Amino acid sequence: MNRYSRQTLFNKIGSEGQRLIGSRTVLIVGVGALGSLSGEMLARAGVKKLILIDRDYVEMSNLQRQTLYTEVDANDKMPKVIAAKERLENIRSDMEIETHIAHADAVLMESLAKEADIILDGTDNFDTRMLINDVAFKLNKPWVNAACVEASYSSCGFVPGQTPCYRCLVPVLPTTTLTCDTVGVISPAVHMAVSEQVTTAFKIMTGQFEAPYYMRMGNTWDMDHMKFKIDGMADSECPTCGTHEFPELKAGSGSQMSMRLCGRDTVQYIDERLTKDTVVKALATRNISMNETPYFVEFKYDDYRIVSFNNGRLLIHGADRTNKARTIVNQLFG
Incomplete structure (x- = not known):
């Protein structure tokens, strides 16, 4: 039986959609809770290649929500990209996986993004998302954001020339200084964020990401789920998608x-x-x-x-x- 038969039976994907998914290279920035789950979903979906970048190693506190890792990885303080590669190869032996144990600075991000068809955000901080946004719009690469904290989640796809960029949405994004390390997170919020993120990635990879465009968010504990339209939010003076100054890239990395x-x-x-x-x-x-x-x-x-x-x-x-x-x-x- 064909490995992807159940996925190709879904009429929004079909055999042509599966062929397109199987030709794509995906860059995942951060392989913690978000990135480890999206990496597994994409591996099982049949993408051609994953490029993984993460600066950290596995700790016991990760195991509650970071699905690719084990106690052995935590005891060995295994770098996350190395542990992720090992697990993903057990799932898909025919998939290419490139790993980088590194900080996602401007130089490395731009270099890796050139090889990718789409970028997935698995980070936990605003600054790196802004960098991903600049890299994506400079190189004309689509990217999909995901975020979660406590029981809340959000996700949104960005395609240069089609949608506003992440920077354009900043004035309307919820303002919070909460992080998973200060107030925690439950795994259902992670799974909701990544389910939205990977579904959007499927649509982009198969050429089905069309207007109207939305940011989706919710709270899994309260079981509240909502979306708001982002069409028309593009700012002509935006330094990323308006004037193309790309300030995060100008900052560089330095020695x-x-x-x-x-x-x-x-x-x-x-x-x-x-x-x-x-x-x-x-x-x-x-x-x-x-x-x-x-x-x-x-x-x-x-x-x-x-x-x-x-x-x-x-x-x-x-x-x-x-x-x-x-x-x-x-x-x-x-």
Whole structure:
């Protein structure tokens, strides 16, 4: 029996729609709760290739909602893209999977998006969504947003030349500083967001994404579900889809940068000079014990737990300010 027979029997997809889905490359930015579930749905649907990018590793607190991961992954602190690739290959051995253990900065995002037919948002922060938006509209690539927190979810598709962009919608989006790390999230909200997101992706991939266009949102606990029309919301002065200035791309990435991770007492610090060899030698000189894996070096310094990835990116757990993170790095590595 054909693997995709039940999907092709659905008259909105059919054999031609399945052929189109099977020819598509999808870039998923972030493979946490949203990205791991959308990746699994797309793998099972038959897409040609997935490109996965995520900067983090699996922790026990992820397992409640991040469907691709196991206790073994959490105990091993396995990078999410590596664990996701292993699970997805068990689902679809014939699918191409490209992985990047990295921060999604402007340079990397633009490079990866050039290879993709569509981009799916699996992130948990506003800044990265704005970057995805700029990259997508600069390269004329469709992208689909998804978000969830507590029991609420939302999703919306954006296609250059057809819809307003994400930046145009910012004035009407709900204003919130809540994150999954501060107020939590339940898995039904994740599944609703991703179900909307992947359905929209199917429509885009098969050429059936047509007006009227909507942002959809709801609350799974209250069982409230709604949508509002986004047609006509395009702003002619929008620096992304109006004047084409793409401010998030102009910011670039730089050789050094630090940022506090959303909702967590963790600062990410990037310095391309801090290679694995450099870090290991510095720690050995200071007699600091470390745990080496194929992907990172983990160690403790004072009251901070630090994970140093092989590409010069550090996660400094316990730091709540970027200035403190820079001080720690200077003390350790000069």
